[in-house]
Amino acid sequence: MEEQRRSPTAEKEITKVVISVKCRDLPVEKSFAVISLHSGSYMNEKDTVTTETVERSSSPAFRTPLLAVYKFEERQMVELEVYSAQEEVRHGERRVIGTCSVSLGHVIHNGGQIVAQLDSGAGSGANSGRAKCLFHVEEYGGNKETLMLKLSGRGLDKKDLFGKSDPYVIIEKRNDKGRLVRAYRTEVIKNTLDPDWKPVKVSMDKLCGGDFGREIRFRCFDWDGAEGDPEDKDIEFDELIGEFFTTPSDLLDGREICFDLVNPRKQKKKKNYKNSGVINLKVISVDSQGSFLDYMFGGTDLCFTVAIDMTASNGNPSQPTSLHYTDPFTPNQYTIAMQAVLEIVQDYDSDQLLPAFGFGCRVPPDYRVSHEWPLNGDSNNPFCHGAGGVMEAYRQCLDEVRPSGPTHFAPVIRHVSRLAVGHQDGSRYYVLLILTDGTIDDWTDCKRAVIEASYLPVSIIVIGIGNGNFTEMELLDQDVWLLEEGGQKACRDIVQFVELRKYLRQAADGTESVRWSKVALAKDVLQELPSQIMEYMRRRKLRPGRHGAQQTQQGASSMVG
Structure with missing residues (x-):
């Protein structure tokens, strides 16, 4: 049987969630909230947002959510602090009506909603013991907006002494500081100047954060690894064939676009330099895909068994x-x-x-x-x-x-x-x-x-x-x-x-x-x-379900109904 080599592990994509809250039976009718997500070794990493102030309601539904990064491999805690906005500010402080915290993973596995008692402490009003809050978590829609990019090359420069080239492409995006960083890469195709790569699935959120005018760069390299080496080993020694810049908006019009691969060093040295080959690029589909969180929201149980060496x-x-x-x-x-x-x-x-x-x-x-x-x-x-x-x-x-x-x-x-x-x-x-x-x-x-x-x-x-x-x-x-x-x-x-x-x-x-x-x-x-x-x-072509989520949803509905 012919051995099949597996592709290098894909770079981990960031998954974001949207966390929002509603409250019921607060002892005041003018309030705002602070939503925080804690993570890290000592829960010392924190994302936080302050909501708008809601007036004339003791059961406010705060519209301002917290957008935060979800980390399955960490225990993350959602903390809510609800403040009264009725009294005058004294010494820059507001009166805390109550607080509560829940595990983000627990909310997700309960279908994205969970009701919790608001811990108001002593002396917070007649309704203080009745106050509750509803945490609602959903996956950020940008996680699922994906493109399938089809790339092929023609007439690439020959880089190998005893062969042609072993080309692959790296796709780079600009981060929040404006620096170009790696986002995706194709597989290596051996000994060819006319490569036809497999389609690359690209998350628009990861690629441009929803800004379709943000610049992205495609760089084509010649892989110089030895037989048996992982394809992403020592890529700093791989030789650049050429590169080009574009934007996501240019890719979304459905046309196949031909880009010149330009090698900056050769362009400076050669007066009549044109290109180092061309790359044809086309978006072959745009879709929204099921995600890991869809299965967790749907109630798929992770059943752990422990076995200890004795x-x-x-x-x-x-x-x-x-x-x-x-x-x-x-x-x-x-x-x-x-x-x-x-x-x-x-x-x-x-x-x-x-x-x-x-x-x-x-x-x-x-x-x-x-x-x-x-x-x-x-x-x-x-x-x-x-x-x-x-x-x-x-x-x-x-x-x-x-x-x-x-x-x-x-x-x-x-x-x-x-x-x-x-x-x-x-x-x-x-x-x-x-x-x-x-x-x-x-x-x-x-x-x-x-x-x-x-x-x-x-x-x-x-x-x-x-x-x-x-x-x-x-x-x-x-x-x-x-x-x-x-x-x-x-x-x-x-x-x-x-x-x-x-x-x-x-x-x-x-x-x-x-x-x-x-x-x-x-x-x-x-x-x-x-x-x-x-x-x-x-x-197995299994779609996310709603396993075990019915009871939770019913409880949440009764809380806010």
């Missing part, structure tokens, strides 16, 4: 040298990894019931080796409630099991696959989080289990704990080639691997305590999950 190589949990050692003041690395991931993703699971297992350990009552031991000890109901429930079950089971071996991944992978078989309609997407300290002992069977899972709504996240050898984990995470074993081939990449030690640092004060970057870890662990989910949905 083999003897981790050490005796009662000894401080063990990776499972539980210090009352310092969380161990397994706890750190679980906290970073589960506290974010639990917002996208309707019931927040997470099955959690240990593998490679001897378990009661007869202490045989198990590779699917429920952390809570209940084989009929292995579910734990939320991130806190998983970590509590993990701490308790350390006193009940005996570390052993071998390290087998296939049983827990197939456990999740069996669950996923019954939910291939887009209502649920399963994610297996494996935490392990090293070598896989069922390597061949593990690869087969991963390949089987690639055809189901399943993704696998592996976090390497400690200082072990993680070569096999890196082989499972195939960013260039799709996984193959025994004539079988995965249909998509579903594994993401990171090493926890890259996010741990010794304290700067010289003590033995450890500092870790929770946000950076979660970002790298979760960054590929939305694209993996979207690839599955598109392969």
Whole structure:
């Protein structure tokens, strides 16, 4: 079977959301609000907007929304502060009527609306205990406005000594500071002066922020990589063939446009220089596409399962040298990894019931080796409630099991696959989080289990704990080639691997305590999950639904009706 090389990972696009609020039963009839979105390691990054003042209403619907960047891989909190505008300003301050905050992910997974009690504190008026607010979140429409650009070249300059050229195109936009930055690129086409590239899907919001007159630049390069190198490796060494400038408005009239590729250096040197070839460019479609947020708003559940390596190589949990050692003041690395991931993703699971297992350990009552031991000890109901429930079950089971071996991944992978078989309609997407300290002992069977899972709504996240050898984990995470074993081939990449030690640092004060970057870890662990989910949905032609959103919408309607 001929091997197929996968394209380099696409640059992550920014997704924006629009957050608006309504209130009911305020103790005043003249008010305004401040809407903020907090994110970052200590929620120290903040986007904020102050609404207009609404008069003669104790149930205002504020028209001014907050437009902010949505980050699936971070826990983001929406905070609302409602102020009275009835009293005179004293010392530049307004009286706070009440505040409340909700998780952005929780609002999104509840269909984009959620009702919350306004915490008014003491002495805020007769209606203070009744006041409520409705948070409404929707995806910014500009996220979905896309163009399909068809590019082809003719008569490009020959750049290779023993061939022609290996051309590709980079599309650059001007950022808010006026600098040209990379937005998109085509694939490389080898050994040709007349390339015909695959269509490039372009978000108008990312390309120009809705300003169709904003200048964009197309640059054509000759790729100088060696066989087997990623196409985006060391692009600074690739040689420029030529470039041209245009605007989105020029592209939208439907005509095929021919642009001269101009090489500025050659243009200066050669008196009769005309071009270094031409690029034909045409918009072949303009559409609005379904997005990851459409599935989240539609109620698609992200069902996480946790699997923890409890083999003897981790050490005796009662000894401080063990990776499972539980210090009352310092969380161990397994706890750190679980906290970073589960506290974010639990917002996208309707019931927040997470099955959690240990593998490679001897378990009661007869202490045989198990590779699917429920952390809570209940084989009929292995579910734990939320991130806190998983970590509590993990701490308790350390006193009940005996570390052993071998390290087998296939049983827990197939456990999740069996669950996923019954939910291939887009209502649920399963994610297996494996935490392990090293070598896989069922390597061949593990690869087969991963390949089987690639055809189901399943993704696998592996976090390497400690200082072990993680070569096999890196082989499972195939960013260039799709996984193959025994004539079988995965249909998509579903594994993401990171090493926890890259996010741990010794304290700067010289003590033995450890500092870790929770946000950076979660970002790298979760960054590929939305694209993996979207690839599955598109392969199966599954459209976003309204799974589980009816109850939430009814509650919101009664609040503002």
